[in-house]
Amino acid sequence: MSKKKQAPKIPVPRNLESFRENVLAIVRLQESELASAGAATAMQAEALQSIANQVADLQADSKRHAELKEAHLSAAAKYALANIQTVFGADRQTTQIGVAECGYKLSPQRVATDSDDVDPVDELGKHKWGKAYIRTKPSVDKTRLLSDYRSGVITDQQLAEVGLAVVQDTVFFVRLGGQVLETIT
Numbered sequence: 001m002s003k004k005k006q007a008p009k010i011p012v013p014r015n016l017e018s019f020r021e022n023v024l025a026i027v028r029l030q031e032s033e034l035a036s037a038g039a040a041t042a043m044q045a046e047a048l049q050s051i052a053n054q055v056a057d058l059q060a061d062s063k064r065h066a067e068l069k070e071a072h073l074s075a076a077a078k079y080a081l082a083n084i085q086t087v088f089g090a091d092r093q094t095t096q097i098g099v100a101e102c103g104y105k106l107s108p109q110r111v112a113t114d115s116d117d118v119d120p121v122d123e124l125g126k127h128k129w130g131k132a133y134i135r136t137k138p139s140v141d142k143t144r145l146l147s148d149y150r151s152g153v154i155t156d157q158q159l160a161e162v163g164l165a166v167v168q169d170t171v172f173f174v175r176l177g178g179q180v181l182e183t184i185t
Helices: 016-082 084-088 120-125 142-150 156-161
Strands: 094-097 100-103 171-176 179-184
16 A cells, blocks of 8 residues: 655744745745746757757758759769760660669650740641641639639529539648648648
8 A cells, every 4th residue: 555645744833923934935935946947948948949950950951961962963964974885885774883873764755845936836736737736625714713703793603503612721720930730621
């Protein structure tokens, strides 16, 4: 059986003077408790700030490392692709350098415009064969619909008739310092 811890025995004040001493003891204990809590809070704040500084330093280092890595990768790629035979050999697309495997591969083919001065849609439209490659896809002008809905030109009933509705999400968020965590509910 465990013994209950008993509160310390404090004598009942015998007179006004001992009553004052008792009250002053309570005040000193409260101040001491608050000071301890304040010191703990200050120490916690200092520790949290130290951690925040370390995280910021790590993030800055991480960003610098990523930038440096990207610069090295870009430089290596330029050299390797300009010197494929020297880097990879006649029949290879990869090579081992230390623990890294370097290589190149071709991306899937894609259609690109040759010039920013020419509109390919206009140019394709000038040719009988080109018209087959021009897409025309109607789309809903949601910005205008929302504007007209807000101004009362379009009603909920009209939107429902065509399978549309104006909706709005509720976003729940928590701010932690400069960071905001959000979720749509």
